[in-house]
Amino acid sequence: MGLLISGRMLVLTLIVIFVVSMNVLLYLSRTRRFRIRKHAAIDAMGEAVSRAVELGRPVIMSPGIGGLYSTKYAADTAAGLAVAGYISKEFVAPMKAELIVPVSSGETLPVLENIVQQGLAAGGAPELYKPHETVRFVATTQMAYAAAYVGILYREKVASTIMVGLFAGEVSMLCEEGARCGCFQVAASTNVYQIPLMICMVDYMMFGEDMMAATAWISDDPGQITTIISNDILKLIGIAAAWIGAILVTFGIDALRTFWGTF
Amino acid sequence: MEMREIYVYAAFTMGVLGLLEYFFNVPFIGAIVGNFQNWIVIMSSVMLGMGAYNNLSFNISKIKNKRRGWAYSIVCVVSFVLMMLLGLYVKLDIQRPEWFFWYNNIATTASSALWAIALFYIVSAAFRAMRPRNLDAAILLMSAVLVIFNNAPVAGAIHPALPAIGAWTFKLAAETGMRALLIGIAIGVTSLGLRVIMGREKRALGGFD
Amino acid sequence: MSWLDKVTRDPRPLYIITLIVLVFPLINPIALPIPISDWTRGMYDFIEDMAPEERILLTGHWGYRYGELYPQFLAVLEHCARKGVKIVILDGSPETPTFTQAAFKELSIPERLEYGVDYIELGYLPGGEVMIAGLCANFYSIVQKDYFGNLLSEMEITTDIKDIRDFAAVIVFTGSADSQSWLNQAYAPYGVPVGHSLYAAKVVDSEAYFRAGAIFGIINGLRGSAEYELLINRPGVGASMMGSASLVHLLVIFALALGAVAFLQQKMQGRA
Numbered sequence: 001m002g003l004l005i006s007g008r009m010l011v012l013t014l015i016v017i018f019v020v021s022m023n024v025l026l027y028l029s030r031t032r033r034f035r036i037r038k039h040a041a042i043d044a045m046g047e048a049v050s051r052a053v054e055l056g057r058p059v060i061m062s063p064g065i066g067g068l069y070s071t072k073y074a075a076d077t078a079a080g081l082a083v084a085g086y087i088s089k090e091f092v093a094p095m096k097a098e099l100i101v102p103v104s105s106g107e108t109l110p111v112l113e114n115i116v117q118q119g120l121a122a123g124g125a126p127e128l129y130k131p132h133e134t135v136r137f138v139a140t141t142q143m144a145y146a147a148a149y150v151g152i153l154y155r156e157k158v159a160s161t162i163m164v165g166l167f168a169g170e171v172s173m174l175c176e177e178g179a180r181c182g183c184f185q186v187a188a189s190t191n192v193y194q195i196p197l198m199i200c201m202v203d204y205m206m207f208g209e210d211m212m213a214a215t216a217w218i219s220d221d222p223g224q225i226t227t228i229i230s231n232d233i234l235k236l237i238g239i240a241a242a243w244i245g246a247i248l249v250t251f252g253i254d255a256l257r258t259f260w261g262t263f
Numbered sequence: 264m265e266m267r268e269i270y271v272y273a274a275f276t277m278g279v280l281g282l283l284e285y286f287f288n289v290p291f292i293g294a295i296v297g298n299f300q301n302w303i304v305i306m307s308s309v310m311l312g313m314g315a316y317n318n319l320s321f322n323i324s325k326i327k328n329k330r331r332g333w334a335y336s337i338v339c340v341v342s343f344v345l346m347m348l349l350g351l352y353v354k355l356d357i358q359r360p361e362w363f364f365w366y367n368n369i370a371t372t373a374s375s376a377l378w379a380i381a382l383f384y385i386v387s388a389a390f391r392a393m394r395p396r397n398l399d400a401a402i403l404l405m406s407a408v409l410v411i412f413n414n415a416p417v418a419g420a421i422h423p424a425l426p427a428i429g430a431w432t433f434k435l436a437a438e439t440g441m442r443a444l445l446i447g448i449a450i451g452v453t454s455l456g457l458r459v460i461m462g463r464e465k466r467a468l469g470g471f472d
Numbered sequence: 473m474s475w476l477d478k479v480t481r482d483p484r485p486l487y488i489i490t491l492i493v494l495v496f497p498l499i500n501p502i503a504l505p506i507p508i509s510d511w512t513r514g515m516y517d518f519i520e521d522m523a524p525e526e527r528i529l530l531t532g533h534w535g536y537r538y539g540e541l542y543p544q545f546l547a548v549l550e551h552c553a554r555k556g557v558k559i560v561i562l563d564g565s566p567e568t569p570t571f572t573q574a575a576f577k578e579l580s581i582p583e584r585l586e587y588g589v590d591y592i593e594l595g596y597l598p599g600g601e602v603m604i605a606g607l608c609a610n611f612y613s614i615v616q617k618d619y620f621g622n623l624l625s626e627m628e629i630t631t632d633i634k635d636i637r638d639f640a641a642v643i644v645f646t647g648s649a650d651s652q653s654w655l656n657q658a659y660a661p662y663g664v665p666v667g668h669s670l671y672a673a674k675v676v677d678s679e680a681y682f683r684a685g686a687i688f689g690i691i692n693g694l695r696g697s698a699e700y701e702l703l704i705n706r707p708g709v710g711a712s713m714m715g716s717a718s719l720v721h722l723l724v725i726f727a728l729a730l731g732a733v734a735f736l737q738q739k740m741q742g743r744a
Contacts (some may be wrong), residue, residue, distance in 0.1 A: 010287050371538055383487050386490045408728060
């Protein structure tokens, strides 16, 4: 067996392309500002918080039911963490809103407590952070989390909800009860089998890549923006490869697939 | 050196080792990564206990300070303690009927009831929220109806063509769109992982810029 | 205010209709033909073609998503037991062992098979995909004892396992990320066949992999478990619930149509 493990070089090649393009773009960003579009849902988050302040009721920010250990869903949870920090600093602190963050996973709890506390402090309102109240661990299982979330909606008379993270089967309950409570709802998810449901039930929605790009826009960090552009480069490569591969296979030429399958 | 810098260096080291282990056949790296994986399994076990402790701590604090909803916290704490005592009583032998009776008739029933509630929400959402406000929404609704026919055995009894049309819609639209979304999401997830490894995404490590 | 507006504000009449539609077929069963999909056929044919000395790993959350996944697990476990393949069970969540034991009791597994030789339960291992990666690379580095504390090295069924390639297949019963995790860690690096047994909403996630040949079969929620029960000629919960499931599907279509009518009414009145 050689040094390289066969059948995995395609992924390594794409990783190298991504890392090289990201660093090249980062170097270029010293002299040139790259922009990505701002999603309307980001403004809607500010609207959600201001609505809550006007009504004198709290706003819920849910980072979803995911943790940080799953390779597929850690990205969703990380996006939720980024949004939690952003809204704490940019909207909740300046507007003196009441924020509630129900948490589902044990490993995310201390991270979120830190992020929200620092965000509120950076926004100039550290006193808004109440231990065990602002960020609260509610339940690990999906439906127990949903039940706790709905309980908070009704008991605390929540005015707006911001849901960014991993959401699964409980989303019908979360969104429908939020709508029934008259909440202004902003949601973001990459869970493709819940997106159609969420789109119908919430006021603003980011799905798939929008959610990942939103964290880059929120940070306004050239590093994060250039990674989004690098993502798009990989997608263009993927589109080109799909077209070329489909045409080759149509004419019976399997060389490309065989090469990447064994290399 | 700040704590956050240590986190970044640790994430970089473990991330690079994990990548090297995946792509290259180097025995000592495989052994190191194997050890990391064992530590994570151990840490996850500790996290389970930490999650239980956090839950208890939050609810006990709520009861002590009589914060809003503290009565529900009493139910939570009492249930927690009772099930723990029951587990110790049966000496962790879950085949004992005492354990299965209480677990199945309380925890499972409650969980199943909550899942069943989702059905009512779907029906009410179908009526209230899923309306043909524009052409896109109308097309979404039509395709939803066709795919429902694919899943319901009664559709075949109504007309044999209905499940076939539903299956065709599913394969053509859902599967095709799904492939594109899967590729996009996979690229996004990979790039986020690489950003964390390279120290460009600090929020996942508990930091705030 | 029209009755449609009233139902929009207060959906309880809809809830009552849903309850009636759900319960009625349970009292008066409706016999419906259940065509077998190629997803379920793929899963069934794979297990049917397995040789008795081959080892299969069944893993998942049949305790957590009891309603849909437990009937699927029962059907597949029964099929594996009849085929005589070696069954290794890895529970996917802390509450799953309770239902694994219940399944063993329901199917009389201890009376039919010998523990440690024909089947074994490893229990729940935390750690998510990291645990799965470790298990696939080096089995004994992650787990050394079974759920009852017996050393795996002393059990005939597990004594010679080195990594995931010593399994003929992995079948994942889940509604969460596990299905992708096992694809990432068992199929992609090692080429071990993976089957998915999912709740219905998640099937769209796996369909693309099924068409690409990455997974050999999908059991699609309660409908899939009904199909599987018919294939193994053991009708159970899945088949008995198809009447209810079918009528509720039609009710959802009715609700969609009613919602469209309500919207058009509001639009004509200038309120939408």
